[in-house]
Amino acid sequence: NAGVTQTPKFQVLKTGQSMTLQCAQDMNHEYMSWYRQDPGMGLRLIHYSVGAGITDQGEVPNGYNVSRSTTEDFPLRLLSAAPSQTSVYFCASSYSISLEAFFGQGTRLTVV
């Protein structure tokens, strides 16, 4: 049982480039979410999904897009990377929006 799998683990982008952070879970969880973690600021919710075909914005959604075509996958897209998006990104899944979340190992993204 792999849990929540994120790829890649590390990524360096140039300003203006686009990329997709992948997230997959094998626990059949309906709820999935993306957070970013910056020093001294804890985890902040970017986008979340309560099920396939349903997504919504979190606390800091600007500059990010998501889609949820299957229960298992929840990719996060950066359309035009900016240095302010340098951060560690975590994907999480849970049975419900307000229950224990299972986190992936994180993606460390640097935008230069």
Next chain:
Amino acid sequence: GESVGLHLPTLSVQEGDNSIINCAYSNSASDYFIWYKQESGKGPQFIIDIRSNMDKRQGQRVTVLLNKTVKHLSLQIAATQPGDSAVYFCAENMPYNNNDMRFGAGTRLTVKP
């Protein structure tokens, strides 16, 4: 705005001592709280949760206390071990914001041998 916060950003304890990590919350409507542990280079890991209809909940070597009167949450770790060294986050649900979880900034616990 309302936010989850922590009193102590860093905490250093001797191995074998008890640790207490504190968290203040300001959203009086929050009714569910979680403590997470994050080791270096890893994602947060669930430790224990508590609902607002309780004021204490115990797990294995950990106890969470909730004081709704002063909006305070604490995590007590008994007989702290080197493996407990990590950053600890409290999180509260946001009932008036889609019920998503909001995280505090975290407290770094260092256990000295």
